[in-house]
Amino acid sequence: MTMLSVENLRVSYDNIKALHGLNFQIDEGEIVCIIGGNGAGKSTTLRAISRMVKTEAGTRMSLQGKDLLGYSADRVVSELGVSHVPEGRRLFDNLTVTENLKLATFARRDKDRIAVDLKRMLTLFPRLEERRSQKAGTMSGGEQQMLAVARAYMSGRRMMLLDEPSMGLAPLLMMSMFKALKEINAEGTTILLVEQNARLALQFAQRGYVIETGRLVMAGASRDLLENADVKKAYLGG
Amino acid sequence: MTVFLQNLINALQWGSFYAVIAIGYSMVYSILMLFNFAHGDIFMTGSYIGFGVATGLMALSAAGVIALPNWLILVLTLLISMVLTSFLGMFIERVGYRPLRDAPRASAAITGLMIGIILETGNLILLGAQRIKFPALVEPVTYDLGGVFVTNQKVLIVVVSLSLAMALHQFIRRTRWGMAMRAMAFDYVVVPLMGVPINKIAAMTFALGSGLAAAAGILFGVAYPVLDPYMGIVFGWKAFVAAILGGRGSILGATLAGFILGFIEIFVAMVFPSTLRDFIAYSIILLILVFRPYGLFGEPYSVRLRL
Numbered sequence: 001m002t003m004l005s006v007e008n009l010r011v012s013y014d015n016i017k018a019l020h021g022l023n024f025q026i027d028e029g030e031i032v033c034i035i036g037g038n039g040a041g042k043s044t045t046l047r048a049i050s051r052m053v054k055t056e057a058g059t060r061m062s063l064q065g066k067d068l069l070g071y072s073a074d075r076v077v078s079e080l081g082v083s084h085v086p087e088g089r090r091l092f093d094n095l096t097v098t099e100n101l102k103l104a105t106f107a108r109r110d111k112d113r114i115a116v117d118l119k120r121m122l123t124l125f126p127r128l129e130e131r132r133s134q135k136a137g138t139m140s141g142g143e144q145q146m147l148a149v150a151r152a153y154m155s156g157r158r159m160m161l162l163d164e165p166s167m168g169l170a171p172l173l174m175m176s177m178f179k180a181l182k183e184i185n186a187e188g189t190t191i192l193l194v195e196q197n198a199r200l201a202l203q204f205a206q207r208g209y210v211i212e213t214g215r216l217v218m219a220g221a222s223r224d225l226l227e228n229a230d231v232k233k234a235y236l237g238g
Numbered sequence: 239m240t241v242f243l244q245n246l247i248n249a250l251q252w253g254s255f256y257a258v259i260a261i262g263y264s265m266v267y268s269i270l271m272l273f274n275f276a277h278g279d280i281f282m283t284g285s286y287i288g289f290g291v292a293t294g295l296m297a298l299s300a301a302g303v304i305a306l307p308n309w310l311i312l313v314l315t316l317l318i319s320m321v322l323t324s325f326l327g328m329f330i331e332r333v334g335y336r337p338l339r340d341a342p343r344a345s346a347a348i349t350g351l352m353i354g355i356i357l358e359t360g361n362l363i364l365l366g367a368q369r370i371k372f373p374a375l376v377e378p379v380t381y382d383l384g385g386v387f388v389t390n391q392k393v394l395i396v397v398v399s400l401s402l403a404m405a406l407h408q409f410i411r412r413t414r415w416g417m418a419m420r421a422m423a424f425d426y427v428v429v430p431l432m433g434v435p436i437n438k439i440a441a442m443t444f445a446l447g448s449g450l451a452a453a454a455g456i457l458f459g460v461a462y463p464v465l466d467p468y469m470g471i472v473f474g475w476k477a478f479v480a481a482i483l484g485g486r487g488s489i490l491g492a493t494l495a496g497f498i499l500g501f502i503e504i505f506v507a508m509v510f511p512s513t514l515r516d517f518i519a520y521s522i523i524l525l526i527l528v529f530r531p532y533g534l535f536g537e538p539y540s541v542r543l544r545l
Contacts, residue, residue, distance in 0.1 A: 050431065078433035090428040092421045094539075103421050106414060107433040155433050 003028045003159055003190045004049065004063055010056040011041075011048050018044045020214045021058075026159075028064075031182075031191045033201040033222075035235055036211035042194035043087050045211070046161045049192075050084040051076050063159070078107035081158030085165060089148040093137025097128055097147055100136050104155035117157065120187075121150040124180050142173040149180065159190040166197050178204050198235035202226050210235070240385040245508050246501075251392045251461065253500025254399035258454040259477035260484060260492040261403060262447025268423040268487030268539075269443050271343065275350030276330060277451060278474015279357040282467065284323040284452025285372070285459050286361060291315045291322075292373045292456075312375040316398075316456055320449035327448025328441045335444075336437065354474070361467040369466045372459030395457045402450055403493040409446075410489060419443060423487040424539045479523060485533030495534060499523070 002025055009022040019041050026032050036042050047053040049061060051073040061068040063080050076082050083104075092100055101121070105114050122129040125146040131139055136147055145165060152160055165181070166174045178200070185191050195201035202208050202222040210218035210231060218231065225231050259281050266274045274280075292315040299306045306314070334353050338346045379390045410416035418434050419442075429436050458473075459465060480499045484491030502519045510518060527533075 052430070072435075073430035074433050074435045077431060084431045086428060086431065090425060090431075092424050094424045095417065095421060099417055102414065103417050103434065104432045106418060107435070151432070155431070 001028045002026070002064070003030070004192070005061070006049070007060040008058050009045065009048055009061065010059050011044050011053055012056060013044075013053075018214055019048065022211075022214075022216050024209055024216060024219070026190060026192055028190055029185070029188065030207065031185050031193065031205045033193045033195055033205035033208045034211050034216075035195055035198040035201050035208055035225075035231075037235075038196065040211045041214045042196075042211055043163050046084060046163050046192070046194060049076075049161060050082060052084075074107065077156045081156035082161065083152035083156040083159070084161040085148045085152045085163060087163040088167070089144050091136040091144055091147055091151070093135060096133050096135055097139075098132045100147055100151050101128075101154050104151045114154070117154055121153055124183060125150055141168050142170070142177075145169060145173075145177060146180075149177070149184075153184060153189070157184075157189045159192065160184070162191065162193040164195060165193070166195060166200055174200065198231070199226070241508070243386045245504050247386065247388055247392060249501040249504035250396050250497070251500075252504055253497035254395050255454050255458055255473065255496075256477050256480045256499045257493040257496025258399045258402060258450050258457075259473060260480035260496045261406060261489055262450050263478050263481035264484055264487070264489065264492035265419070265443050265447050267481060269419055269426065270335070270339075270422075270440055271426070272335060272346050273343075273350060273478070274330075274335075274444075274447070275347060275474070275478075276334075276353035276357065277350075277447065278470035278472075278477065279354040280323065280327060280330070280448050280470070281451040281455045281458075281473055281477075282465075282470030283326060283357050283361070283455075284319055284448070285455025285465055285469070286365070286370070287322050287326075287452060288315050288319040288456035288459055289370055289372055289465060291318045292375060296373055308375050308377070312460075315375065316453055319452045319456055323452035323455075324445035324449040327444035327451075330448075331441055331444040336440065354470070358467045358470075365467075367467075369464050372463035372465055374463065376460050391461055395461060398453065398457060400493075402453055403489060406446065406450070407489045407493075415439070415442060420487070479520070483523060483526065483533050485536030486539065488533070488535035491533060491535030 004026040006022060006024050009019055011019040022045060034042050034045060044053060048055050049068065051068065051071060055069070063082060066080065068076065071080060092103065095103065101118060108114055127143050128146055128150055131143060136144065139147065149165065165177060169177060181191060193201055193205060202225055205222050208220065208222050208225045209216050210225070218225070259277065263274065263277050266272055292311060295306060295311045295314060298304055299311065330353055334349050335346060338349060376391050376394060381388045410419055418429065418439050421432070422429050422436065422439055426436065476499060477496065480495040481492050483498070484493070484495035502522055503515055506518045507515045
């Protein structure tokens with residue numbers, strides 16, 4: 001079953017074209033990554049899916065058959081269950097860990113399920129349990145990344161969009177973060193990830209796309225991309 | 239000493255008006271990064287709406303339709319006018335500010351000035367240029383506390399103002415709507431990703447601020463029962479100063495700063511000729527801001543305006 005279908009995705013910022021018509025599909029339960037350099041359009045792709053930037057005429061996007069263009073950004077999260085961990089985490093530093101997690105459930109009415117989800121996140125990331133009443137801004141980078149993922153999960157777990165979850169993390173923390181994401185995926189959350197760290201992303205995802213200056217230039221299974229000469233040369237350091 | 243205490247009591251009343259108006263300014267500014275320069279005129283309109291509601295209720299009471307004691311008329315006037323003025327605030331947000339959410343901030347600021355002018359001149363067209371007398375809902379009773387005179391009106395004004403400020407503070411600290419407001423104050427761009435409908439939060443912020451401005455307008459009418467369409471301008475500017483002095487996003491800061499402003503104005507006038515009042519008072523504020531540029535209780539916030 002198709003989770004997300006994107007056809008001819010076009011986005012401009014102030015008349016400068018950022019995305020020139022992307023086409024891709026993601027199936028339910030998959031982990032897919034988009035790799036590419038700085039400014040290639042990775043983050044913009046995620047922002048377009050979560051309806052945080054305007055798309056141009058001709059763009060078609062649907063989630064489990066529902067037309068994404070009919071949803072505002074907050075309803076993509078609250079009604080379609082698509083969450084987004086933005087670039088640089090963007091936590092509410094002035095709120096506590098608990099408040100950050102609670103805010104993510106603002107529009108949810110399924111109280112029992114919220115309790116289950118919260119428990120799941122606090123067992124997946126025990127550090128958050130310890131820091132519950134601490135302000136988010138006072139935590140370490142690793143803890144903040146855990147909170148960013150947990151917060152996204154609380155807001156919607158059908159599909160998760162992740163923007164550079166490895167950024168600023170030490171290798172060990174990075175590994176445990178991706179292990180946690182694997183667990184979340186195994187429990188039914190479809191994941192679309194964008195990364196500059198191509199090797200890491202391709203080791204984690206089943207499939208990958210390569211984006212260059214607003215165009216998808218390559219697609220394939222991760223192991224094939226890892227072996228591809230062009231990918232190796234451009235993104236894997238030879 | 240009695241002179242000092244007398245001025246202290248007058249300053250408490252005077253500061254109450256600034257405080258309650260400043261809260262609305264401060265909320266809108268912190269949550270939407272927007273100076274709502276129409277806020278003083280919303281205060282004025284709230285006062286006039288209060289005048290209309292009170293006059294109507296008194297007429298009903300006089301005609302024997304429903305017998306209402308004056309205190310009940312005052313309570314009803316406050317509640318009904320606050321609700322009506324909230325709707326005005328939401329309307330202004332929807333029509334004036336929401337279309338400019340992503341426009342340069344200067345455009346939103348002049349929108350506020352224009353909405354203010356529309357409210358002032360609209361009032362002139364509707365009611366004419368003569369001043370209007372606010373109905374006497376609270377018969378003044380003066381208590382002599384050893385040479386210091388306290389009126390029941392002053393007590394009422396200070397108690398109602400402080401209660402409103404505290405209630406709002408608790409609302410923002412304890413409810414999920416308040417939590418969403420605090421999150422927006424820190425980084426409003428990312429709030430929709432939490433599934434939070436920011437348009438509703440924006441509308442509610444305007445509703446709360448406008449409701450408070452109406453309360454201030456009615457309390458002002460109780461103490462100084464002469465209304466005119468331009469009464470909101472000076473109050474608006476001074477409350478704006480208080481909002482900035484209090485610090486972005488802090489209800490308690492705005493409240494405290496409102497009172498500080500009231501105190502400085504009254505006590506400067508006690509010592510110096512009253513023509514020097516605003517000159518000296520605002521020089522003091524300027525000095526405070528030089529040393530505390532983020533205001534008294536300014537909270538940090540994200541400066542990223544894009545996702």
